[in-house]
Amino acid sequence: MAEIRHVTDENFEELVLKSERPTVVDFWAVWCGPCKMVAPEMEKLAAKYDGKVDVVKVDVDANPRLSQAFNIMSIPTIAFFKPGATPQGVVGFRPLEQLEVQFGLAEFETAADTPATESVSAD
Numbered sequence: 001m002a003e004i005r006h007v008t009d010e011n012f013e014e015l016v017l018k019s020e021r022p023t024v025v026d027f028w029a030v031w032c033g034p035c036k037m038v039a040p041e042m043e044k045l046a047a048k049y050d051g052k053v054d055v056v057k058v059d060v061d062a063n064p065r066l067s068q069a070f071n072i073m074s075i076p077t078i079a080f081f082k083p084g085a086t087p088q089g090v091v092g093f094r095p096l097e098q099l100e101v102q103f104g105l106a107e108f109e110t111a112a113d114t115p116a117t118e119s120v121s122a123d
Contacts, residue, residue: 002046007056009065016056016081022108023054024099027070027077029061035076037093042078044096045105052108 007015007025016023026042028035046055060067060075070079070087079089080103090102100106 002050004042004046005056007058009063012066019054020083021054022080022082023056025079025081026057027060027072027075027079028057029059029075032075034093038076038078041096041099045099049105049108053105
């Protein structure tokens, strides 16, 4: 199973901003009900894109500098950091499929991840 790492004010730059892989960041808080709804979607995303896209969580209460730096005003906020590109984000619950479309994650799927078409044998 893919690991969802918890990043902090101290290691965010190294693990997200300097990462060679795209990273989806879940800005959340323990007390946030909608954040609890997002957690299973983040787990699905981490499993589907394991080894291609990193998924991390940032507890906004424990890491106020990150909340300030990225102007996190509402949670959950899901942000996508692609190397060399401006981060983009969405606020509120989104199912996996909406996150894939919003962040253009299809480009990170491999042929093995997509369902194969059945071949018809000539008997």
